[in-house]
Amino acid sequence: MEFEEINHLLELSRMEIKEEEKEKLSQDLESILSYVSKLNEIQTEEIEPMTGGSFLSNIVREDEPEKEIPEDSKTLKEMAFRIKDDYFEIPPIF
Amino acid sequence: MIFEIHQKLINKEITATQLVGDYFKEIDKKDGEIKAFLTLNKEKALKEAEQVDKKIAKNETIDILEGIPYAVKDNILTKGIKTTAGSKMLENYFPPFDATVIEKLKRKGAIILGKTNLDEFAMGSSTENSGYFTTRNPNDLERVPGGSSGGSAATVKSQMAVFALGSDTGGSIRQPAAFCGVVGFKPTYGAVSRFGLIAMASSLDVIGPLTLTVEDAQIVFEAIAGKDINDSTSFEVKKEKFQKKPEETVIGVPKEFFVKGLDKEIEEIISKAIQKIKANNFKVEEISLPLSPYSLACYYIIMPAEVSANLARYDGIRYSPRSDFQNQNLDSLNLRDLYFKTRGEKFGREVRKRIILGTYVLSRGYYEAFYKKAQKVRRLIIKEWEETFKKVDFVLTPTTPTLPFFLGEKTEDPISMYLSDIFTVSANISGLPAINLRGGFSKNNLPVGLQIIANRNSDFQLLEFSKTIETILK
Numbered sequence: 001m002e003f004e005e006i007n008h009l010l011e012l013s014r015m016e017i018k019e020e021e022k023e024k025l026s027q028d029l030e031s032i033l034s035y036v037s038k039l040n041e042i043q044t045e046e047i048e049p050m051t052g053g054s055f056l057s058n059i060v061r062e063d064e065p066e067k068e069i070p071e072d073s074k075t076l077k078e079m080a081f082r083i084k085d086d087y088f089e090i091p092p093i094f
Numbered sequence: 095m096i097f098e099i100h101q102k103l104i105n106k107e108i109t110a111t112q113l114v115g116d117y118f119k120e121i122d123k124k125d126g127e128i129k130a131f132l133t134l135n136k137e138k139a140l141k142e143a144e145q146v147d148k149k150i151a152k153n154e155t156i157d158i159l160e161g162i163p164y165a166v167k168d169n170i171l172t173k174g175i176k177t178t179a180g181s182k183m184l185e186n187y188f189p190p191f192d193a194t195v196i197e198k199l200k201r202k203g204a205i206i207l208g209k210t211n212l213d214e215f216a217m218g219s220s221t222e223n224s225g226y227f228t229t230r231n232p233n234d235l236e237r238v239p240g241g242s243s244g245g246s247a248a249t250v251k252s253q254m255a256v257f258a259l260g261s262d263t264g265g266s267i268r269q270p271a272a273f274c275g276v277v278g279f280k281p282t283y284g285a286v287s288r289f290g291l292i293a294m295a296s297s298l299d300v301i302g303p304l305t306l307t308v309e310d311a312q313i314v315f316e317a318i319a320g321k322d323i324n325d326s327t328s329f330e331v332k333k334e335k336f337q338k339k340p341e342e343t344v345i346g347v348p349k350e351f352f353v354k355g356l357d358k359e360i361e362e363i364i365s366k367a368i369q370k371i372k373a374n375n376f377k378v379e380e381i382s383l384p385l386s387p388y389s390l391a392c393y394y395i396i397m398p399a400e401v402s403a404n405l406a407r408y409d410g411i412r413y414s415p416r417s418d419f420q421n422q423n424l425d426s427l428n429l430r431d432l433y434f435k436t437r438g439e440k441f442g443r444e445v446r447k448r449i450i451l452g453t454y455v456l457s458r459g460y461y462e463a464f465y466k467k468a469q470k471v472r473r474l475i476i477k478e479w480e481e482t483f484k485k486v487d488f489v490l491t492p493t494t495p496t497l498p499f500f501l502g503e504k505t506e507d508p509i510s511m512y513l514s515d516i517f518t519v520s521a522n523i524s525g526l527p528a529i530n531l532r533g534g535f536s537k538n539n540l541p542v543g544l545q546i547i548a549n550r551n552s553d554f555q556l557l558e559f560s561k562t563i564e565t566i567l568k
Contacts, residue, residue: 039467047473090424
């Protein structure tokens, strides 16, 4: 796989990797893609693709709050990058 | 084993406190070498054991799992106990709630000893991809315990826990169970709630038990199974027992699983096992599953696609990965840099590879050729299994193509590592229940696993049947 393509995928997945890692990554991706392309041996015209892992459908519930969870929300805050006045604080977007 | 310990507890031959203490002694003695645990829960465990002892002293009835010490794969959320998924991304993550399976076991009074090592985010077949350290196989410390539930399998084998929970996305319970020589049960997709399981590939992930006996697997499965309001793919599994006589039971052995690449010793041991099963009047038939050799290719498209979506949540803002940015003036940064740097730094190599692969197969221009193609093949594979179970009751295969391999043996070649899952992955693609049983031992005393696969939603029948096979192979 071309480095240009890898860079594009890194951009899409919001991830950086070291330049020296790209060669091995490119080789690995090539070998995996060549392995999975054996699916082309199977005729799949007119076959409806699967979605998800079960045949259940339309499982819905009323969207109502169950209970207040002040204790949990406190722990959630402890897991944040930074907190300011009860809000998550993040670096500027632009 | 659980039943026997339970008897000892209620007959007051041993207290829960002693029991838990004994297990921590075993851990102290063995885990320095095996390295199965990432985190221990000693203080809380002993406190909980005291509570159980109080109940027993008052002659109150206790549940069969009450006071039983167990280990939990570290991708299952435990409230107040650090849960890392084997990743540096979650090195300081203390979950605010319990996974449904943990809540259920807590209600029954089972006691958590600690959290076990795994390949980062359950991606791997050897635990060598853990962000922390590699677990070793208790049968031979120079070999891998399998993965990704390698820590859980090793704790059960070396009796550092009575049972352990694992998760299985492509074989991650059964393959390490085979490598360590224990029972590993992957339930039907949805039979056990995934709520609180750190998601890898949501259409494939299942939680299940690793135990020393099939009976124990059944006790644990009964405790954790069931429909859960917090997991819309969960359902109430049928509780039918298996009642066919041996001469009415048809066991299919697919010829596609006995081909080049299968270790000769494993082939011999499985053939011997089949002979023993036949000698007990079961009908064994050769069958063909022509699509099964394509399951792994199908898996290596669908799984990374789901991984790339599921792991998008790790953005450096939530789940508390400590980074150099934490104390910087925020105005000198921007959000984009925080994403790129955190994800680049905190995810290990295999995780990054799968995210990139998943992003590729879902991206414009490749979606049809890869992702959609794989989803079509997935439907065909499911159909093939459905047809198979019209003709046979169970399917029997080897669990793994090779014996436990040496540490470092397969880390450089992704395909050879991925092939470890070639026999287990079909059950995930099709959502079927499957179990690893001890099939025998190789000449140099390494365990060989035997896999039995059953139809969707016949988990209890599979377990019942497996008890018979376990006895036959003893």
